[in-house]
Amino acid sequence: MRGLAVAVRIELLKLKRTLALATCFVAPLVVVALQVAIWLRMKEGFGADVEPWLAFHKNALSMWGVFMLPLATALVVALVSHAEHANQGWLRLGVLPLPRWVVPAAKALVATGLLLLATGVLVLGCLGGAVLADALHPKIALETAAPVATMLGRTARVFGAALLVLAIQNAVSLRFPSIVVSLGTGVAGTFLALFASGSRLGPYYPWLMPLHALHGKEEAVVLSVALGAAGGLVLLALTVALAARRDPGLKG
Amino acid sequence: MESVVTTCGLTYRYGETAVVSGVDLAVPRGSVYGFVGPNGAGKTTTIKLLLGLLTPSGGSVELLGEPVNGRRSAALARVGALVESPALYPHLTAEENLRLDQLARGVPRANVERALAAVGLAGEGKKLVRRFSLGMKQRLGLALALLHAPSLLVLDEPSNGLDPAGVRELRETIRRLAAEEGITVLVSSHILAELESVATWIGVLARGRLRFQGPLEELKGTQPGVLGVRVDDPARAQALLRRVDLSATLRPDGLLAVGVAGREGIARVNTLLVGEGLAVSHLALEEASLERAFLALVAGVPEGAAA
Numbered sequence: 001m002r003g004l005a006v007a008v009r010i011e012l013l014k015l016k017r018t019l020a021l022a023t024c025f026v027a028p029l030v031v032v033a034l035q036v037a038i039w040l041r042m043k044e045g046f047g048a049d050v051e052p053w054l055a056f057h058k059n060a061l062s063m064w065g066v067f068m069l070p071l072a073t074a075l076v077v078a079l080v081s082h083a084e085h086a087n088q089g090w091l092r093l094g095v096l097p098l099p100r101w102v103v104p105a106a107k108a109l110v111a112t113g114l115l116l117l118a119t120g121v122l123v124l125g126c127l128g129g130a131v132l133a134d135a136l137h138p139k140i141a142l143e144t145a146a147p148v149a150t151m152l153g154r155t156a157r158v159f160g161a162a163l164l165v166l167a168i169q170n171a172v173s174l175r176f177p178s179i180v181v182s183l184g185t186g187v188a189g190t191f192l193a194l195f196a197s198g199s200r201l202g203p204y205y206p207w208l209m210p211l212h213a214l215h216g217k218e219e220a221v222v223l224s225v226a227l228g229a230a231g232g233l234v235l236l237a238l239t240v241a242l243a244a245r246r247d248p249g250l251k252g
Numbered sequence: 253m254e255s256v257v258t259t260c261g262l263t264y265r266y267g268e269t270a271v272v273s274g275v276d277l278a279v280p281r282g283s284v285y286g287f288v289g290p291n292g293a294g295k296t297t298t299i300k301l302l303l304g305l306l307t308p309s310g311g312s313v314e315l316l317g318e319p320v321n322g323r324r325s326a327a328l329a330r331v332g333a334l335v336e337s338p339a340l341y342p343h344l345t346a347e348e349n350l351r352l353d354q355l356a357r358g359v360p361r362a363n364v365e366r367a368l369a370a371v372g373l374a375g376e377g378k379k380l381v382r383r384f385s386l387g388m389k390q391r392l393g394l395a396l397a398l399l400h401a402p403s404l405l406v407l408d409e410p411s412n413g414l415d416p417a418g419v420r421e422l423r424e425t426i427r428r429l430a431a432e433e434g435i436t437v438l439v440s441s442h443i444l445a446e447l448e449s450v451a452t453w454i455g456v457l458a459r460g461r462l463r464f465q466g467p468l469e470e471l472k473g474t475q476p477g478v479l480g481v482r483v484d485d486p487a488r489a490q491a492l493l494r495r496v497d498l499s500a501t502l503r504p505d506g507l508l509a510v511g512v513a514g515r516e517g518i519a520r521v522n523t524l525l526v527g528e529g530l531a532v533s534h535l536a537l538e539e540a541s542l543e544r545a546f547l548a549l550v551a552g553v554p555e556g557a558a559a
Contacts, residue, residue, distance in 0.1 A: 010352045017343045083341060092339035092396070094305045096356040097325040249297075249305030249335075 003098045007106035011080065015110070020079040024118040027072040028064065032125035035060040036133050045139035053146045056130040057123070058154065058214070064122050065158040065210030067190060072118055073166050074186020077111045081173035081182070094248030104243035108170050108236050115166060119159050123151060154214060161213035161224045163232025164206040165189065171239040206231075253280045256404050256436045257302060261311035264297055271297045273460045274311070279404075279438050279453070284430045286451030286468075287440040288546055294460040295440040296336060299408045302438075303333050316403055329357075332402035334410055338393025342382035346373060346392050349381060350399055357400045367395040371425070386413040394425070405429065407439040411446055419443075423450045448542040458550040468542065475545045479510040479518055481525070482534035489530055496524065507534070 015021050035056060046052050084090050093103050127146055134142045168189070173182040193207040203212045203220050204227070212224035257279035264272040272294045279285045289295045300306040302313055304320045304327070313320040318327035340349050350364040368374050371391040376384075384392065390413060397405055407426075411419045427450055429435045441447050447454070454471045456464040464471055483489045486502050493500040498521065499511040510521055518537060525532050 006355055006358075009355055013348065013352055013355075014341060014344070016348065087341055088336060088339035089341070091300075091305060091335050092353075095303050095328055095331070095333045095335070096353065097329040098356055099325065247300075247306045249300035249303075 003102040004105055004109075007098060007102040008109055011106045011110040014083055015080075015114075018079055018083075020076045020114060023072055023075055023079075024114050025121055027068050028118050028122035029125050031060050031063045031068050031122060032129040034063065035126070036129045039130075039133040039140060040137055042137065042139065045141065051144070051147065052134075052140060052142055053127075053130055053144070054150060056133070057126045057151045060122065060126050060129070061154060061158055061214055062211065064119070065162065065214055066193065066208075069115070069119070069158070069162050069210060070165050070190045070193075070207055071186055073111075073115055073162070073169050074183050074189075076114050076118075077166065077169040078173045078179045078182035078186075080107050080111050080114075081170075082179050085177035085179075090248040099244075100248075101240055101244035104174055104240045107174070108167075108240060111170060112163075112166060112236075115162075116159065119155055123155055126151065157213040157221065157225050158210045161209035161228030164209060164228045164235065165232075167232040167235035167239065168206060170236060174239060174243050255279055256281045256316050257285075257438060258314045259298075259302070259311060262298065262301055262308055262313060263310035264294075264301055264306060265309040270309075271460050272301065275457070275460075275462045276465075277302075277455060277462065278465065279436060279455075281436055282430065282434055283436055283453040284426060284451050285436070285438045285453045285455060286447035287438060287455050287457065288444060288447060288542075289440075289442065289457035290550055291442055293457045293550075295442075295457055296408055297460075298457065299333075299335060299406060299438075299440060303331070303335065303406060304328065305335065330400075330403040331406060332397030332400065332404070333406040333408075334393045334397045335406075335408045337412065338389050338396070340381045340384075340389055340392060340396075343380065345378050345380055346384070346395075347377035349392065350377075350395060353396055353399050359400045363399050363401070367399045368392075370398055371395045372421070387415060387418045390414055390418070390422075394422075398429075401433075403435065405435050405437045405439075407437065409440055409442070411441065411443060419446060426450050444543045444546055454542070456546060456549050463549045464545075471542060471545045475548055477512055477517075478538045479512045479521060480534065480536045480538055481508040481510055481521065481532065482506060483508065483525060484531040484533075488528075489525055492524060492528055492530075493521065496520075509538075512537075 039056065046055065084093065130142060134140045169182060169186060172185045176182065189207040193205065196202050196205040196208055202208050203216065203223055209224040209228040212220045213228065216224060255278040257277055259275055259277040262272060262275040263270060275298060287295055297306065301308050302315065304324045315327040316330055320327045346368060347364055350367060354361060354364055368377050371394050373388065373391055373395060381389065381392065390410065394410065411422055414422060423446065426437050426439060430437050439447065451468055454464065454466065454468050455462060481489065486506065486508055489508055490500045490502060493510055501509045503509055512518055512521060522532060522535060
């Protein structure tokens, strides 16, 4: 496991001055800013049955799960792999005395960590955004403490369901040197989600799983989280195993 | 003589084509092993096989006594390598680039400064690599290979992109590493003159097969010497020499280039020409060059000979 810890450290060092780290802050804060803007345009206050904290968080989380998280995933995962594709890094890493599997495993772990960080920023941003909107809009009244546990539970469901998309992007990014293929997969997957949402098979479409994990009926929530998380972990493990078998000296 | 790199029947096929075929390398400890071959001969593929970057279709590789395909990490622990162009992360500084490998190899952090100084980049450590010139990148690639004080250094076409001063500097560095630090260096190049002045041992690869392996002098010895002869009547001398089955070519500078073997050959030419009444004013043996020996080895190797 020392090899894996070293490889993770190396991947973290390589993030310095990259867009990957910036994306983890910018992407969730854009969603929060949009949600604040929506609230500030509200003409009326909330009804008695609406918990403002949760309303803010759920709306932001919906935008995050359906649009921003898949796109941020495509970008972050592509950037993590592209560092090697663009700079002959596979050859350099290949001559280090590290087991082959630790390099793709470290990349998968770091990409997952970055997207977890982005999701954490979203939660914190929601707290700050709601407070900001409360301060700026006279009809918004945050009278209770933020239900952080509920917010974290919902966020975890969305993130768990999104693991399959992360694993798909990871597989594509490791295999194809062109960053266009990775980003194209992310954009196409997100775009097609708009059409798949009305389909009977929608809950099985990876890019819609975060949405179902948040808004679906109980069985749909369980299905989305279970399929997304378990499928994602299996695919991540499979990708690491296949990448470790591929010779670093092969071109393309 | 102990070998630090040993391959046995090393073969690599890409589809139906054998890119490397039955190569038996033996790189002696402490040598500077010049790995020569024309472009497309399979040098880089062979080096990738040595370093475990490709899995051989057949045969075996041992580095410093460790089998690469069985104990890869152990085999690579004492090897420094620069394959193709240096693989550097341009958004990181030189120091940060070295730090990545320092962590992976578990060597002290002081090695980073030492490696930069060893390649003349002391003081450039904080600079982003994207601002480096090609020559500086090449030197940083060498620093990466030297970071952990390796016992074996494998350099694939390290002079690519270097200006003449950089090539000379690189040659000096290789010579110093071998002489002062006892590092065995395997260096590939298609620039023969570059290796002739630094290599002690030569391997010639053509179309995926090893055509020669041995000391530099032995390679030169595979070629007959050329005797430069100046006479008052070159045409007559040429005819006389051809009559006794000696090749003689008249050069633009008026010298006759005569192919001879050994001192007896030289004496025979002299005796013949003087005996026929020709005035010989110049007689000098030109040493066989690595280039001539190399060209003789790779010339006439048929297309697809490795398959």
